[in-house]
Amino acid sequence: MxxxxxxxxxxxxxxxxxxxxxxxxxxxxxxxxxxxxxxxxxxxxxxxxxxxxxxxxxxxxxxxxxxxxxxxxxxxxxxxxxxxxxxxxxxxxxxxxxxxxxxxxxxxxxxxxxxxxxxxxxxxxxxxxxxxxxxxxxxxxxxxxxxxxxxxxxxxxxxxxxxxxxxxxxxxxxxxxxxxxxxxxxxxxxxxxxxxxxxxxxxxxxxxxxxxxxxxxxxxxxxxxxxxxxxxxxxxxxxxMGMTPGPRPARDSRAAASVTEILAGTDGLFVTQVEADERVSSGQVLGRIIDAFGELRSEVIAPHDGRLTALRTFGTVYAGEYVAWICNE
Ligand SMILES: [Zn+2]
Missing domain, CATH: 3.40.630.10 (Zn peptidases)
Structure with missing residues:
Protein backbone atom coordinates (compact mmCIF):
# COMPACT_ATOMS: atom_id res chain seq x y z
CA MET A 1 0.00 0.00 0.00
CA MET A 241 -20.09 -1.11 -19.05
CA GLY A 242 -17.92 -3.66 -20.87
CA MET A 243 -15.11 -3.04 -18.39
CA THR A 244 -14.79 -6.62 -17.15
CA PRO A 245 -15.44 -9.95 -18.86
CA GLY A 246 -18.37 -12.12 -17.92
CA PRO A 247 -22.04 -12.33 -18.76
CA ARG A 248 -23.84 -9.03 -19.20
CA PRO A 249 -26.47 -8.74 -16.44
CA ALA A 250 -30.14 -9.07 -17.42
CA ARG A 251 -31.99 -5.81 -17.99
CA ASP A 252 -34.62 -4.88 -15.39
CA SER A 253 -37.65 -3.93 -17.47
CA ARG A 254 -40.02 -3.06 -14.61
CA ALA A 255 -41.54 0.41 -14.45
CA ALA A 256 -39.43 2.54 -12.13
CA ALA A 257 -41.21 3.37 -8.87
CA SER A 258 -41.21 6.64 -6.96
CA VAL A 259 -41.88 6.81 -3.22
CA THR A 260 -44.30 8.87 -1.17
CA GLU A 261 -42.63 10.38 1.89
CA ILE A 262 -44.77 10.41 5.04
CA LEU A 263 -43.83 13.03 7.63
CA ALA A 264 -44.45 12.99 11.38
CA GLY A 265 -47.28 15.40 12.16
CA THR A 266 -46.11 15.92 15.74
CA ASP A 267 -43.10 15.37 17.98
CA GLY A 268 -43.19 12.29 20.19
CA LEU A 269 -42.45 8.61 20.52
CA PHE A 270 -43.23 6.69 17.33
CA VAL A 271 -44.76 3.30 18.20
CA THR A 272 -44.72 1.26 14.99
CA GLN A 273 -47.28 -1.35 13.96
CA VAL A 274 -45.59 -2.55 10.78
CA GLU A 275 -42.23 -3.82 9.55
CA ALA A 276 -40.05 -2.29 6.84
CA ASP A 277 -40.47 -3.87 3.40
CA GLU A 278 -44.02 -5.01 4.28
CA ARG A 279 -46.94 -4.35 1.91
CA VAL A 280 -49.47 -1.93 3.39
CA SER A 281 -52.91 -0.75 2.29
CA SER A 282 -54.45 2.67 1.96
CA GLY A 283 -55.75 3.90 5.34
CA GLN A 284 -53.70 1.40 7.36
CA VAL A 285 -52.27 2.72 10.63
CA LEU A 286 -48.47 2.38 10.36
CA GLY A 287 -47.85 3.65 13.87
CA ARG A 288 -48.88 6.08 16.57
CA ILE A 289 -46.96 9.05 17.93
CA ILE A 290 -47.54 9.38 21.68
CA ASP A 291 -46.34 11.70 24.44
CA ALA A 292 -44.72 10.82 27.78
CA PHE A 293 -48.17 10.47 29.40
CA GLY A 294 -49.12 7.88 26.81
CA GLU A 295 -51.58 10.25 25.14
CA LEU A 296 -51.98 9.92 21.39
CA ARG A 297 -50.56 12.93 19.54
CA SER A 298 -51.03 11.72 15.96
CA GLU A 299 -51.47 8.61 13.87
CA VAL A 300 -49.32 7.78 10.87
CA ILE A 301 -51.60 6.51 8.12
CA ALA A 302 -50.72 4.97 4.74
CA PRO A 303 -52.03 7.35 2.04
CA HIS A 304 -52.16 4.57 -0.55
CA ASP A 305 -51.35 0.89 -1.09
CA GLY A 306 -47.71 -0.04 -1.63
CA ARG A 307 -44.50 -1.52 -0.28
CA LEU A 308 -43.11 0.18 2.82
CA THR A 309 -39.63 0.98 1.50
CA ALA A 310 -38.56 2.98 4.57
CA LEU A 311 -39.58 2.92 8.21
CA ARG A 312 -38.21 4.97 11.08
CA THR A 313 -36.89 2.54 13.68
CA PHE A 314 -35.48 5.11 16.13
CA GLY A 315 -38.24 5.75 18.66
CA THR A 316 -38.38 9.49 19.14
CA VAL A 317 -39.25 11.77 16.26
CA TYR A 318 -39.66 15.50 15.62
CA ALA A 319 -42.57 16.94 13.67
CA GLY A 320 -41.62 17.19 10.00
CA GLU A 321 -39.11 14.32 10.01
CA TYR A 322 -40.02 11.47 7.68
CA VAL A 323 -41.25 8.31 9.35
CA ALA A 324 -41.97 6.15 6.31
CA TRP A 325 -41.80 5.88 2.53
CA ILE A 326 -44.39 3.99 0.52
CA CYS A 327 -43.42 2.82 -2.91
CA ASN A 328 -45.70 3.73 -5.83
CA GLU A 329 -45.23 0.45 -7.67
ZN1 LIG B 1 -27.03 8.52 2.86
Whole structure:
Protein backbone atom coordinates (compact mmCIF):
# COMPACT_ATOMS: atom_id res chain seq x y z
CA MET A 1 0.00 0.00 0.00
CA UNK A 2 1.21 3.48 -0.86
CA UNK A 3 1.23 5.35 2.48
CA UNK A 4 2.27 8.83 1.30
CA UNK A 5 -0.98 10.60 0.47
CA UNK A 6 -1.55 12.16 -2.95
CA UNK A 7 -3.42 15.48 -3.12
CA UNK A 8 -6.87 14.59 -4.47
CA UNK A 9 -6.67 17.50 -6.89
CA UNK A 10 -3.49 16.05 -8.46
CA UNK A 11 -4.41 12.37 -8.61
CA UNK A 12 -3.83 11.05 -12.14
CA UNK A 13 -4.92 7.47 -12.90
CA UNK A 14 -2.69 7.45 -15.97
CA UNK A 15 0.31 7.33 -13.59
CA UNK A 16 -0.83 4.04 -12.04
CA UNK A 17 0.79 0.84 -13.24
CA UNK A 18 -1.83 -1.15 -15.12
CA UNK A 19 -3.28 -4.53 -14.24
CA UNK A 20 -3.07 -4.35 -10.44
CA UNK A 21 -5.16 -3.17 -7.50
CA UNK A 22 -3.71 -0.02 -5.93
CA UNK A 23 -4.58 1.01 -2.38
CA UNK A 24 -3.56 4.50 -1.30
CA UNK A 25 -4.68 7.72 0.38
CA UNK A 26 -5.97 10.93 -1.14
CA UNK A 27 -5.56 14.16 0.76
CA UNK A 28 -7.97 17.12 0.80
CA UNK A 29 -7.06 20.43 2.49
CA UNK A 30 -9.87 21.44 4.83
CA UNK A 31 -8.41 24.37 6.75
CA UNK A 32 -5.29 26.35 7.46
CA UNK A 33 -3.13 23.37 8.28
CA UNK A 34 -5.40 20.35 8.22
CA UNK A 35 -6.23 17.64 5.73
CA UNK A 36 -8.79 14.93 5.32
CA UNK A 37 -7.33 11.61 4.18
CA UNK A 38 -9.60 9.37 2.13
CA UNK A 39 -8.85 5.74 1.26
CA UNK A 40 -8.71 5.03 -2.48
CA UNK A 41 -8.80 1.70 -4.29
CA UNK A 42 -7.95 1.94 -7.98
CA UNK A 43 -7.37 -0.27 -10.99
CA UNK A 44 -6.08 0.98 -14.33
CA UNK A 45 -6.85 -1.69 -16.87
CA UNK A 46 -4.39 -2.88 -19.48
CA UNK A 47 -6.83 -1.80 -22.22
CA UNK A 48 -8.42 1.64 -22.62
CA UNK A 49 -12.08 2.10 -21.73
CA UNK A 50 -14.53 4.03 -19.57
CA UNK A 51 -14.01 5.16 -15.98
CA UNK A 52 -16.23 3.95 -13.14
CA UNK A 53 -16.22 5.76 -9.79
CA UNK A 54 -17.71 3.97 -6.76
CA UNK A 55 -18.43 6.10 -3.70
CA UNK A 56 -19.87 5.16 -0.28
CA UNK A 57 -19.81 6.65 3.20
CA UNK A 58 -20.99 10.10 2.13
CA UNK A 59 -23.02 9.58 5.29
CA UNK A 60 -20.81 8.17 8.04
CA UNK A 61 -23.36 5.73 9.51
CA UNK A 62 -24.21 3.93 6.26
CA UNK A 63 -22.01 0.87 6.27
CA UNK A 64 -23.03 -1.65 3.59
CA UNK A 65 -21.44 0.28 0.72
CA UNK A 66 -18.29 0.97 2.75
CA UNK A 67 -17.85 -2.81 3.11
CA UNK A 68 -19.04 -3.71 -0.40
CA UNK A 69 -16.67 -1.49 -2.39
CA UNK A 70 -13.42 -3.14 -1.22
CA UNK A 71 -15.07 -6.56 -1.51
CA UNK A 72 -16.00 -5.94 -5.15
CA UNK A 73 -12.59 -4.40 -5.95
CA UNK A 74 -10.67 -7.29 -4.38
CA UNK A 75 -12.76 -9.86 -6.28
CA UNK A 76 -11.89 -8.29 -9.66
CA UNK A 77 -9.07 -9.72 -11.72
CA UNK A 78 -7.18 -6.47 -12.48
CA UNK A 79 -5.47 -8.01 -15.52
CA UNK A 80 -8.86 -8.31 -17.28
CA UNK A 81 -10.10 -4.76 -16.64
CA UNK A 82 -10.76 -2.38 -19.53
CA UNK A 83 -10.68 1.28 -18.53
CA UNK A 84 -10.28 2.60 -14.99
CA UNK A 85 -12.07 1.71 -11.76
CA UNK A 86 -11.77 4.25 -8.93
CA UNK A 87 -13.33 3.62 -5.53
CA UNK A 88 -13.71 5.87 -2.50
CA UNK A 89 -15.39 3.71 0.18
CA UNK A 90 -15.47 6.42 2.88
CA UNK A 91 -16.61 9.74 1.44
CA UNK A 92 -17.02 11.57 4.74
CA UNK A 93 -14.15 10.33 6.89
CA UNK A 94 -15.04 12.82 9.67
CA UNK A 95 -18.57 11.42 10.00
CA UNK A 96 -17.35 7.81 9.78
CA UNK A 97 -14.79 8.30 12.55
CA UNK A 98 -17.37 9.94 14.81
CA UNK A 99 -19.94 7.15 14.19
CA UNK A 100 -22.32 9.75 12.88
CA UNK A 101 -24.39 10.50 9.76
CA UNK A 102 -22.93 13.98 9.48
CA UNK A 103 -19.60 15.64 10.24
CA UNK A 104 -19.21 16.06 14.04
CA UNK A 105 -20.40 19.30 15.62
CA UNK A 106 -16.80 19.97 16.70
CA UNK A 107 -15.86 20.23 13.00
CA UNK A 108 -18.88 22.01 11.46
CA UNK A 109 -21.81 19.57 11.81
CA UNK A 110 -22.15 19.55 8.00
CA UNK A 111 -24.20 17.03 6.04
CA UNK A 112 -21.89 16.14 3.14
CA UNK A 113 -24.84 14.81 1.14
CA UNK A 114 -26.44 18.27 1.13
CA UNK A 115 -23.19 20.15 0.42
CA UNK A 116 -22.46 19.36 -3.24
CA UNK A 117 -21.11 20.81 -5.49
CA UNK A 118 -19.25 22.28 -2.49
CA UNK A 119 -17.29 25.45 -1.84
CA UNK A 120 -13.50 25.55 -1.99
CA UNK A 121 -13.31 28.34 0.59
CA UNK A 122 -16.19 27.05 2.74
CA UNK A 123 -16.44 24.97 5.90
CA UNK A 124 -14.43 21.72 6.09
CA UNK A 125 -17.46 19.70 4.92
CA UNK A 126 -18.07 22.11 2.02
CA UNK A 127 -14.38 21.90 1.04
CA UNK A 128 -14.54 18.11 1.12
CA UNK A 129 -17.63 18.26 -1.12
CA UNK A 130 -15.85 20.60 -3.54
CA UNK A 131 -12.84 18.26 -3.71
CA UNK A 132 -14.97 15.15 -4.33
CA UNK A 133 -17.06 16.90 -6.96
CA UNK A 134 -13.97 18.27 -8.73
CA UNK A 135 -12.41 14.77 -8.63
CA UNK A 136 -15.51 13.27 -10.32
CA UNK A 137 -15.96 15.99 -12.95
CA UNK A 138 -12.23 16.11 -13.78
CA UNK A 139 -11.90 12.36 -14.31
CA UNK A 140 -15.36 11.31 -15.59
CA UNK A 141 -17.64 12.35 -18.45
CA UNK A 142 -20.73 11.27 -20.39
CA UNK A 143 -19.38 7.78 -21.27
CA UNK A 144 -18.45 6.95 -17.67
CA UNK A 145 -20.36 5.92 -14.55
CA UNK A 146 -20.69 7.09 -10.93
CA UNK A 147 -22.24 4.75 -8.33
CA UNK A 148 -23.16 6.34 -4.98
CA UNK A 149 -24.02 3.75 -2.31
CA UNK A 150 -26.14 4.86 0.65
CA UNK A 151 -28.13 3.11 3.37
CA UNK A 152 -30.85 3.73 5.92
CA UNK A 153 -28.23 4.67 8.53
CA UNK A 154 -28.91 4.24 12.21
CA UNK A 155 -32.45 5.62 12.50
CA UNK A 156 -34.31 3.84 9.71
CA UNK A 157 -34.71 0.53 7.97
CA UNK A 158 -35.10 0.54 4.17
CA UNK A 159 -35.81 -1.89 1.38
CA UNK A 160 -32.99 -2.32 -1.11
CA UNK A 161 -33.48 0.48 -3.64
CA UNK A 162 -31.51 0.97 -6.86
CA UNK A 163 -32.17 3.99 -8.98
CA UNK A 164 -31.44 7.19 -10.82
CA UNK A 165 -32.25 10.87 -10.27
CA UNK A 166 -35.18 12.36 -12.20
CA UNK A 167 -32.95 15.20 -13.35
CA UNK A 168 -33.51 16.20 -16.98
CA UNK A 169 -30.35 16.38 -19.04
CA UNK A 170 -27.95 14.33 -21.12
CA UNK A 171 -27.18 11.82 -18.34
CA UNK A 172 -30.81 11.03 -17.45
CA UNK A 173 -31.38 8.14 -19.91
CA UNK A 174 -27.91 6.59 -19.41
CA UNK A 175 -28.33 6.73 -15.61
CA UNK A 176 -31.65 4.88 -15.80
CA UNK A 177 -30.24 2.31 -18.22
CA UNK A 178 -27.29 1.61 -15.93
CA UNK A 179 -29.59 1.29 -12.88
CA UNK A 180 -31.57 -1.30 -14.86
CA UNK A 181 -28.43 -3.48 -15.02
CA UNK A 182 -27.52 -3.53 -11.30
CA UNK A 183 -28.95 -7.06 -11.17
CA UNK A 184 -30.60 -8.95 -8.31
CA UNK A 185 -33.96 -7.75 -9.59
CA UNK A 186 -35.91 -10.00 -7.19
CA UNK A 187 -34.19 -8.41 -4.22
CA UNK A 188 -34.65 -4.72 -4.95
CA UNK A 189 -36.95 -1.92 -6.04
CA UNK A 190 -36.12 0.01 -9.23
CA UNK A 191 -36.30 3.57 -7.97
CA UNK A 192 -37.03 6.84 -9.68
CA UNK A 193 -35.46 9.33 -7.24
CA UNK A 194 -36.72 12.86 -6.57
CA UNK A 195 -34.50 15.52 -8.19
CA UNK A 196 -33.32 17.04 -4.88
CA UNK A 197 -30.10 19.01 -5.35
CA UNK A 198 -26.96 18.96 -3.19
CA UNK A 199 -26.36 15.20 -3.10
CA UNK A 200 -23.24 13.81 -4.77
CA UNK A 201 -25.39 11.70 -7.12
CA UNK A 202 -27.69 14.58 -8.07
CA UNK A 203 -24.82 16.96 -8.83
CA UNK A 204 -22.88 14.38 -10.88
CA UNK A 205 -26.14 13.78 -12.81
CA UNK A 206 -26.48 17.53 -13.42
CA UNK A 207 -22.83 17.54 -14.56
CA UNK A 208 -23.74 15.01 -17.27
CA UNK A 209 -22.11 11.91 -15.75
CA UNK A 210 -24.39 8.82 -15.79
CA UNK A 211 -25.06 8.07 -12.13
CA UNK A 212 -26.65 5.22 -10.17
CA UNK A 213 -27.67 5.70 -6.53
CA UNK A 214 -28.72 2.95 -4.15
CA UNK A 215 -30.02 2.40 -0.62
CA UNK A 216 -29.56 -0.62 1.66
CA UNK A 217 -31.42 -1.72 4.84
CA UNK A 218 -29.09 -0.13 7.39
CA UNK A 219 -30.65 0.34 10.85
CA UNK A 220 -27.08 0.72 12.04
CA UNK A 221 -26.16 -2.74 10.87
CA UNK A 222 -24.03 -4.16 8.09
CA UNK A 223 -25.25 -7.64 7.14
CA UNK A 224 -23.17 -9.83 4.90
CA UNK A 225 -26.17 -10.41 2.59
CA UNK A 226 -26.63 -6.69 2.05
CA UNK A 227 -22.89 -6.18 1.51
CA UNK A 228 -22.90 -8.97 -1.08
CA UNK A 229 -25.98 -7.46 -2.77
CA UNK A 230 -24.05 -4.22 -3.28
CA UNK A 231 -20.78 -5.96 -4.27
CA UNK A 232 -22.66 -8.05 -6.88
CA UNK A 233 -24.33 -4.89 -8.18
CA UNK A 234 -20.96 -3.17 -8.68
CA UNK A 235 -19.59 -6.24 -10.46
CA UNK A 236 -22.68 -6.34 -12.71
CA UNK A 237 -22.33 -2.66 -13.59
CA UNK A 238 -18.70 -3.17 -14.64
CA UNK A 239 -19.82 -6.01 -16.92
CA UNK A 240 -22.66 -3.83 -18.26
CA MET A 241 -20.09 -1.11 -19.05
CA GLY A 242 -17.92 -3.66 -20.87
CA MET A 243 -15.11 -3.04 -18.39
CA THR A 244 -14.79 -6.62 -17.15
CA PRO A 245 -15.44 -9.95 -18.86
CA GLY A 246 -18.37 -12.12 -17.92
CA PRO A 247 -22.04 -12.33 -18.76
CA ARG A 248 -23.84 -9.03 -19.20
CA PRO A 249 -26.47 -8.74 -16.44
CA ALA A 250 -30.14 -9.07 -17.42
CA ARG A 251 -31.99 -5.81 -17.99
CA ASP A 252 -34.62 -4.88 -15.39
CA SER A 253 -37.65 -3.93 -17.47
CA ARG A 254 -40.02 -3.06 -14.61
CA ALA A 255 -41.54 0.41 -14.45
CA ALA A 256 -39.43 2.54 -12.13
CA ALA A 257 -41.21 3.37 -8.87
CA SER A 258 -41.21 6.64 -6.96
CA VAL A 259 -41.88 6.81 -3.22
CA THR A 260 -44.30 8.87 -1.17
CA GLU A 261 -42.63 10.38 1.89
CA ILE A 262 -44.77 10.41 5.04
CA LEU A 263 -43.83 13.03 7.63
CA ALA A 264 -44.45 12.99 11.38
CA GLY A 265 -47.28 15.40 12.16
CA THR A 266 -46.11 15.92 15.74
CA ASP A 267 -43.10 15.37 17.98
CA GLY A 268 -43.19 12.29 20.19
CA LEU A 269 -42.45 8.61 20.52
CA PHE A 270 -43.23 6.69 17.33
CA VAL A 271 -44.76 3.30 18.20
CA THR A 272 -44.72 1.26 14.99
CA GLN A 273 -47.28 -1.35 13.96
CA VAL A 274 -45.59 -2.55 10.78
CA GLU A 275 -42.23 -3.82 9.55
CA ALA A 276 -40.05 -2.29 6.84
CA ASP A 277 -40.47 -3.87 3.40
CA GLU A 278 -44.02 -5.01 4.28
CA ARG A 279 -46.94 -4.35 1.91
CA VAL A 280 -49.47 -1.93 3.39
CA SER A 281 -52.91 -0.75 2.29
CA SER A 282 -54.45 2.67 1.96
CA GLY A 283 -55.75 3.90 5.34
CA GLN A 284 -53.70 1.40 7.36
CA VAL A 285 -52.27 2.72 10.63
CA LEU A 286 -48.47 2.38 10.36
CA GLY A 287 -47.85 3.65 13.87
CA ARG A 288 -48.88 6.08 16.57
CA ILE A 289 -46.96 9.05 17.93
CA ILE A 290 -47.54 9.38 21.68
CA ASP A 291 -46.34 11.70 24.44
CA ALA A 292 -44.72 10.82 27.78
CA PHE A 293 -48.17 10.47 29.40
CA GLY A 294 -49.12 7.88 26.81
CA GLU A 295 -51.58 10.25 25.14
CA LEU A 296 -51.98 9.92 21.39
CA ARG A 297 -50.56 12.93 19.54
CA SER A 298 -51.03 11.72 15.96
CA GLU A 299 -51.47 8.61 13.87
CA VAL A 300 -49.32 7.78 10.87
CA ILE A 301 -51.60 6.51 8.12
CA ALA A 302 -50.72 4.97 4.74
CA PRO A 303 -52.03 7.35 2.04
CA HIS A 304 -52.16 4.57 -0.55
CA ASP A 305 -51.35 0.89 -1.09
CA GLY A 306 -47.71 -0.04 -1.63
CA ARG A 307 -44.50 -1.52 -0.28
CA LEU A 308 -43.11 0.18 2.82
CA THR A 309 -39.63 0.98 1.50
CA ALA A 310 -38.56 2.98 4.57
CA LEU A 311 -39.58 2.92 8.21
CA ARG A 312 -38.21 4.97 11.08
CA THR A 313 -36.89 2.54 13.68
CA PHE A 314 -35.48 5.11 16.13
CA GLY A 315 -38.24 5.75 18.66
CA THR A 316 -38.38 9.49 19.14
CA VAL A 317 -39.25 11.77 16.26
CA TYR A 318 -39.66 15.50 15.62
CA ALA A 319 -42.57 16.94 13.67
CA GLY A 320 -41.62 17.19 10.00
CA GLU A 321 -39.11 14.32 10.01
CA TYR A 322 -40.02 11.47 7.68
CA VAL A 323 -41.25 8.31 9.35
CA ALA A 324 -41.97 6.15 6.31
CA TRP A 325 -41.80 5.88 2.53
CA ILE A 326 -44.39 3.99 0.52
CA CYS A 327 -43.42 2.82 -2.91
CA ASN A 328 -45.70 3.73 -5.83
CA GLU A 329 -45.23 0.45 -7.67
ZN1 LIG B 1 -27.03 8.52 2.86
Missing amino acids: QMTPTPMSEFDPALLSSGELHRSWLEVPIGLNEHARLPLLAIRGAAPGPTALFVAGIHGDEFEGIAAIPRAMRELDPSTVRGTVLALPVGNVFAFHSQSRTSPASLDGGNLARSFPGRESGTPTERLAAALFAFATRLLGPDDLVVDLHSAGTRYRYSRLVGFREIPGPARAASEEAARHFGNIDLSVLWSIVPTRGMFNSETSVAGIPTVAAEAPGQGSCSDDDVQFYADGLTNLLRY
